Amino acid sequence: xxxxxxxxxxxxxxxxxxxxxxxxxxxxxxxxxxxxxxxxxxxxxxxxxxxxxxxxxxxxxxxxxxxxxxxxxxxxxxxxxxxxxxxxxxxxxxxxxxxxxxxxxxxxxxxxxxxxxxxxxxxxxxxxxxxxxxxxxxxxxxxxxxxxxxxxxxxxxxxxxxxxxxxxxxxxxxxxxxxxxxxxxx
Numbered sequence: 495x496x497x498x499x500x501x502x503x504x505x506x507x508x509x510x511x512x513x514x515x516x517x518x519x520x521x522x523x524x525x526x527x528x529x530x531x532x533x534x535x536x537x538x539x540x541x542x543x544x545x546x547x548x549x550x551x552x553x554x555x556x557x558x559x560x561x562x563x564x565x566x567x568x569x570x571x572x573x574x575x576x577x578x579x580x581x582x583x584x585x586x587x588x589x590x591x592x593x594x595x596x597x598x599x600x601x602x603x604x605x606x607x608x609x610x611x612x613x614x615x616x617x618x619x620x621x622x623x624x625x626x627x628x629x630x631x632x633x634x635x636x637x638x639x640x641x642x643x644x645x646x647x648x649x650x651x652x653x654x655x656x657x658x659x660x661x662x663x664x665x666x667x668x669x670x671x672x673x674x675x676x677x678x679x680x
Contacts, residue, residue, distance in 0.1 A: 538580040545569040555607035560677025616664035
């Protein structure tokens with residue numbers, strides 16, 4: 495239902511009807527709508543983790559960071575309604591934040607590799623750099639999902655903003671541009 499119609503299509507009554515169960519079955523398994531939405535967010539983060547886990551490490555950590563960004567975008571665009579449930583539907587409580595944190599740690603690790611390789615000497619720490627990368631990418635995806643820009647515009651924006659971010663963190667323009675091009679899908 496969420497994949498086809500969006501988060502607003504979900505109700506306990508409709509879910510029960512669609513799966514051929516009673517509403518009490520939904521409450522028995524999930525306790526209520528908030529817990530059901532939490533389970534949906536967990537599934538969303540599991541799918542995101544699968545996309546991120548598909549990124550192999552190379553000898554170019556900045557290209558790998560770019561590829562992680564591409565994997566994040568691919569997942570968001572393949573599952574736009576699920577992405578909205580994960581990040582845009584309601585404030586995330588500490589339990590949901592922990593689930594999301596586990597996927598965010600992959601990004602922190604990728605930024606740390608860039609710092610360790612001397613690519614981001616002005617980055618205060620890997621958490622700071624990862625937060626910049628994530629909020630940049632999340633912002634562009636959010637604008638795509640609202641229909642304000644298309645995917646081609648988003649890709650150009652992300653390349654330009656990634657280049658600026660990498661340079662701001664201390665990379666050279668030439669190295670940043672080369673790594674970003676290596677990290678893009680062929």
